[in-house]
Amino acid sequence: MSRKLLPVSIMAALIGGTAMADVPNVAVDIAPVHSLVARVMEGVGTPDLIVPPGASPHEYNLRPSEASALQEADLVFWLGEGLTPWMEDAVETLADGATVTTLLESDDTILLDFREGALFEAHEHGDEDEHGHEEHAEDKEHDDHDHDDEHAEDGEHAHEEDHGHDEHDEDKEHDDHAEDDEHGHEEHAEQDDHDAHAHGEHDPHAWLSPENAQIWLNLIAAKLSAADPDNAGAYFANAAAAREELDALSAEVAGMLEPVRGGSFIVFHDAYQYFENAFDFPASGAISLSDASDPSPARIAEIQGRIRGEGVGCVLAEPQFSQGIINTVLDGTEASTGVIDPLGSDLEPGAALYPQLIRNMAKALAECL
Numbered sequence: 001m002s003r004k005l006l007p008v009s010i011m012a013a014l015i016g017g018t019a020m021a022d023v024p025n026v027a028v029d030i031a032p033v034h035s036l037v038a039r040v041m042e043g044v045g046t047p048d049l050i051v052p053p054g055a056s057p058h059e060y061n062l063r064p065s066e067a068s069a070l071q072e073a074d075l076v077f078w079l080g081e082g083l084t085p086w087m088e089d090a091v092e093t094l095a096d097g098a099t100v101t102t103l104l105e106s107d108d109t110i111l112l113d114f115r116e117g118a119l120f121e122a123h124e125h126g127d128e129d130e131h132g133h134e135e136h137a138e139d140k141e142h143d144d145h146d147h148d149d150e151h152a153e154d155g156e157h158a159h160e161e162d163h164g165h166d167e168h169d170e171d172k173e174h175d176d177h178a179e180d181d182e183h184g185h186e187e188h189a190e191q192d193d194h195d196a197h198a199h200g201e202h203d204p205h206a207w208l209s210p211e212n213a214q215i216w217l218n219l220i221a222a223k224l225s226a227a228d229p230d231n232a233g234a235y236f237a238n239a240a241a242a243r244e245e246l247d248a249l250s251a252e253v254a255g256m257l258e259p260v261r262g263g264s265f266i267v268f269h270d271a272y273q274y275f276e277n278a279f280d281f282p283a284s285g286a287i288s289l290s291d292a293s294d295p296s297p298a299r300i301a302e303i304q305g306r307i308r309g310e311g312v313g314c315v316l317a318e319p320q321f322s323q324g325i326i327n328t329v330l331d332g333t334e335a336s337t338g339v340i341d342p343l344g345s346d347l348e349p350g351a352a353l354y355p356q357l358i359r360n361m362a363k364a365l366a367e368c369l
Contacts, residue, residue, distance in 0.1 A: 010276045024074035025226045025353065027095065029084050030057050032207045033216070035354035037077055039242045040220045042351050048073070050087070054320065054345040057084045070094040077220060079103035082204030082294055100299045101223050104204060108215045111202040118295075118302040119285040208342060209274035210250050210358060231321050238357045244259060247367035249355050250278070253362040257281055263286055263369035266303055268328070270322060271342050275361060284312050287329055314368035316340040338368030 034049045041047060048069035051057050062070075070076065072096045073334035079087045080102045091100055103109060206212045221239035225232035257279055270286035285303055288295045295303075306312060307329070315337050317326045321332035326337055341364075344357035 005286055022228065022230065024224065025069075025072045025079070026075045026099075026224070027069045027073040028076075029078035029087060030207075031347070031349050032063075032354050033077060033079060034349055035344075035351055035357075036207075036213055036216055036242070037220050038349075039351040039354070040217060040235050040238045042223060042238050044228075044234050047077075050078075051084065051351050052088075053343065053347065053349060055263045056320070057343070060084070060086060062090060067094055070098075073098045075223055076100045078102060079204055079206070081181075082202060099223060099227060101219065103216055103219070104202065104206060104214075110209055110212050110215075110274075111206065112277070114203050115270055115273065115286075117261070117285075118287070119306055120283055128306075166189055203269045203270075203273060205342060206274055206311060207354075208272060208358075209278050210246045211278060212274065213354060214246050216248075217242050245355060249358060253358060254279055254361045256359075256366050260366050260369035263314065264310055264312045265316060265365065265369060266307065266312055266335075267316050268318045268326070272361075274341075275358075279362070283367070284310065287315075287325060295325065300325075303329055304331075304333065307335050314338060314365070316364065316368060318342070319345055336368050338364045340364045346350070 023041075026045070026047035027050055028037050028047050030051050031049060031053050034047055035046045048066075050062070050066050050069065051060055064343065067090070070090060073095050076082060076091055076095050078087055078091065078100070082104055090348060091098075101214045129167065217239040219317065221232075221235040224235045228235075238269070261281065264284045267283050267286050269288040272283060276282045284306055287303055289299075307315070312333075312335050313331055315326055315335050317323060317337060318337050319339055319341050330337060340361050341357070342361070344353050347353045347356055347360075
């Protein structure tokens with residue numbers, strides 16, 4: 001009895017289905033990183049996005065479908081607890097059998113420390129030469145005082161008994177100052193502890209550096225290839241093509257910013273220094289320390305002073321935050337305003353999101369200035 005052969009199209013679909021079944025399940029935390037992973041997997045598979053566009057990555061409650069994606073994942077790519085602190089427990093609990101790649105902990109990732117205060121030092125560099133000699137003179141004066149203090153200390157040792165009461169008074173005064181200093185340091189330490197708890201050791205917005213994105217493309221391809229050797233060639237070819245695309249993107253963005261280079265701008269929260277460094281276009285300050293905290297009246301006053309004092313031309317809002325704070329900052333100034341989005345919340349998730357995100361940020365900045 002002869003067997004009836006299946007149509008070629010059905011056989012091909014079955015073979016393709018078998019090949020796709022071997023492709024690892026991949027889960028990624030935020031849309032920009034998901035875009036990079038999707039680009040590397042293009043033509044092979046599609047990663048799952050855990051934090052949907054428009055949601056805050058700092059605080060998020062997983063939906064059942066997202067929890068399931070983590071539970072079924074063979075590989076997980078995420079930035080780290082500095083951006084999504086809640087996700088660490090979720091990964092450990094739900095994806096305990098997966099290969100987890102924490103991008104901020106990769107040896108090659110470029111990391112930047114958080115900046116201090118509302119006003120950024122990048123706009124004080126022009127004064128460095130002017131103050132260089134003053135600082136040198138201060139250092140010399142400090143050294144001279146140190147030298148005099150050493151001689152004075154020798155003399156003090158020779159007359160310790162004669163000055164017992166004086167030392168007692170000095171000790172009391174020193175203790176009073178020490179108590180004040182200790183109180184001040186405690187308050188400062190509490191603030192530092194709060195900031196460290198909220199943000200981690202480094203600024204986690206590292207995806208806004210195209211150079212980091214290029215580094216991660218290689219890392220993503222290597223991790224995928226280790227889990228899926230049959231498609232290693234496709235992963236590495238996609239990563240190489242994507243790196244070339246990012247080179248072209250960086251050149252394009254530099255050209256977009258060139259006509260407004262030298263213009264000054266304020267951002268809503270301090271999230272953009274990787275972008276600023278990549279394109280040598282520093283911000284003047286940030287209204288808020290983070291997107292999880294409201295600025296104090298003193299911080300707003302500092303920002304308003306800089307806008308008026310330096311003629312800052314642009315104040316950038318973000319789509320998920322109230323325009324009210326921006327209006328308060330702009331009150332009485334001639335600065336323009338625009339909207340910049342570091343997460344691409346209005347973009348379709350996928351391989352094209354990352355380059356469009358960087359392009360949109362440059363466009364928003366150039367138009368605002």
